[in-house]
Amino acid sequence: MVYCISTGHGCNNNCVMCVVRRDDNKVFEKICTEDIFRQIDRMPEDEKEIVLTDGEPTIRDDIFDIIGYIRKHRPDASITIVTNGRMFYYSGFSDRMASSGNVRIITEIHDGSREMHDRITGCEGSFEQTVAGIKNLLRHGMDVEIRVLMHKMNYRNLEATAKFVRNHFSGVSRVVFFPIDLVGNARKNIESLAISLEEIMPHLEKAIDILKNDFDVKIYHIPYCKIQKGYRDFVYGKTVEDARLFFAGDCESCSFYRSCPGLWKTYAKHVDSAVGLIGG
Numbered sequence: 001m002v003y004c005i006s007t008g009h010g011c012n013n014n015c016v017m018c019v020v021r022r023d024d025n026k027v028f029e030k031i032c033t034e035d036i037f038r039q040i041d042r043m044p045e046d047e048k049e050i051v052l053t054d055g056e057p058t059i060r061d062d063i064f065d066i067i068g069y070i071r072k073h074r075p076d077a078s079i080t081i082v083t084n085g086r087m088f089y090y091s092g093f094s095d096r097m098a099s100s101g102n103v104r105i106i107t108e109i110h111d112g113s114r115e116m117h118d119r120i121t122g123c124e125g126s127f128e129q130t131v132a133g134i135k136n137l138l139r140h141g142m143d144v145e146i147r148v149l150m151h152k153m154n155y156r157n158l159e160a161t162a163k164f165v166r167n168h169f170s171g172v173s174r175v176v177f178f179p180i181d182l183v184g185n186a187r188k189n190i191e192s193l194a195i196s197l198e199e200i201m202p203h204l205e206k207a208i209d210i211l212k213n214d215f216d217v218k219i220y221h222i223p224y225c226k227i228q229k230g231y232r233d234f235v236y237g238k239t240v241e242d243a244r245l246f247f248a249g250d251c252e253s254c255s256f257y258r259s260c261p262g263l264w265k266t267y268a269k270h271v272d273s274a275v276g277l278i279g280g
């Protein structure tokens with residue numbers, strides 16, 4: 001089981017597909033250190049994995065206090081940080097994180113090209129920092145998972161992005177591809193982002209072919225019936241609660257139903273062709 005702790009919505013990127021709504025005029029309320037400690041205190045005894053997430057956990061100046069608090073009060077729990085990876089560009093920061101012991105990192109490469117990655121994050125220089133950050137973490141032997149969120153701006157480049165990952169990030173523990181959930185900024189920018197899964201799939205298949213021999217590759221939240229037989233072994237089960245997922249009426253009679261990750265509800269609602277093949 002996974003226990004997610006929100007470290008607040010502040011971020012040093014402003015990604016076009018961020019699931020946290022980012023209103024340019026709004027200053028997000030900061031979650032104070034004590035609030036985060038209280039979230040940790042509320043964690044049920046049987047939970048064994050803490051995920052620090054929401055905005056960008058690593059820009060908090062108390063991030064190492066939070067890790068220290070978890071270590072002290074829940075020594076049996078593993079820690080995962082969902083991050084854009086930019087802070088790890090600073091070797092003092094990545095060194096300190098590495099010495100915090102057994103922290104797992106989940107980060108994102110949006111595109112193998114610097115220009116497109118920075119366009120997607122809305123921050124010039126973010127590509128350079130994230131790439132250097134991942135390399136710093138790998139140098140320390142840390143457990144790093146790279147995610148590629150697929151949408152209209154980057155799906156044609158998936159093959160090139162896979163080659164970039166293969167050539168630069170040997171040693172990452174997992175590479176995950178998935179379509180975006182159309183909420184937050186992604187909903188606001190839906191015209192520039194929404195694309196049918198049928199258009200994504202041929203590019204995704206080529207990307208998987210490039211990576212599959214050297215990396216643990218997974219596909220999140222594309223239903224089995226949208227994927228060619230040879231690629232179904234890469235499908236990972238559900239990663240979120242059922243309320244965010246769409247299944248068609250006749251899915252229950254499908255042989256994949258028990259392990260199928262379904263489709264984002266928002267995709268089924270806003271992308272006309274998304275539902276077409278489900279159950280077909």
Ligand code: SF4
Nearest residue numbers: 223225251254260279
């Ligand atoms: S028909 Fe439904 S359960 Fe079967 S693979 Fe498609 S989405 Fe999943």
